[in-house]
Amino acid sequence: MFPLKLPKFISLTASIDWFYRHSFANAGLRSVLTNLGDGTIMNCWVPKSHKPYKPTLLLLHGFGANAMWQYGEHLRHFTPHFNVYVPDLLFFGHSYTSCLERSESFQAQCVIRLMEAHGVGKMSMVGISYGGFVAYNVALQCPGMVERVALCCAGVCLEAKDMEEGLFRVSNLDEAASILLPQTPEKLKELMRFSFFKPAKTVPSFFLTDFIHVMCTDYVEEKRDLIRAILTERKMFNLPKITQPTLIIWGQQDQIFPVELGYRLKRHVGKSAQLVIIKNAGHAVNLEKPKEFVKHLKAFFYDSPSSPSSPTTWKDHFQFHINKVSS
Structure with missing residues (x-):
């Protein structure tokens, strides 16, 4: 586990990161490196x-700061009822690989191996944006392992031609990368x-540079x-369908993956999927509308057969089984 020490040189970003690390530890989690x-x-x-x-709940982050920043506001709602796992995907946080593979399919393979290494046999998942691409692939590769999937603003059903046809606000891959991976305050x-x-109207330049x-x-x-x-070269007809119960959450004003991709994903998955559109929210709907985001996740996962009607203490667990035997 990484030490919970304040940064030697004061940085507002590093201090916020320390706060999230401390809150994750207080929520009963520990940070573990696994060699795959x-x-x-x-x-x-x-x-x-x-x-x-x-039951086990896996939380997969998207592009951005790191997993802690994206789930820090939501963790407390799920740790009382689930065994919660929050990995850093490859090339985020402390995760990396020397392999040259960069597909979401490879990311998914690594996530599966990670969860197997921790002894997890069954789980449900939440995937935000890029994490949704990975979660979709985990559900495809291990249908017997994955019970339920929530995909948030994850443009899984996009096609390469969408950029050429003007669906996105950016015109090419280089422009998209320059925004999603900001290296200047202006790009951030x-x-x-x-x-x-x-968006916040005024953010101090020193904070942007520090971030x-x-x-x-x-x-x-x-x-x-x-x-x-x-x-690159993405086409809908190549995308298999997942079969697990699926919740799709989208910000109505998403400018990174427009809401049309949410409707497209709902049509593609079919009857096992439900779509929730959150008004007055953009791509970062998990941060912009955290209460609504959590409300829909709770309604979806708590309705799961393996989910919490579940007992939350060993005493409750014992009584739960006594009641089952006597009923």
């Missing part, structure tokens, strides 16, 4: 004590305008390759 072999190391926040009577402001329905320095300078070329991998 083949030069692949993955970091994951895992339960300090995995409770066998609780542009990303905020694309990501939020109501880029702390969060946006590692594995830049590798992340560009991840973006190219999901956008």
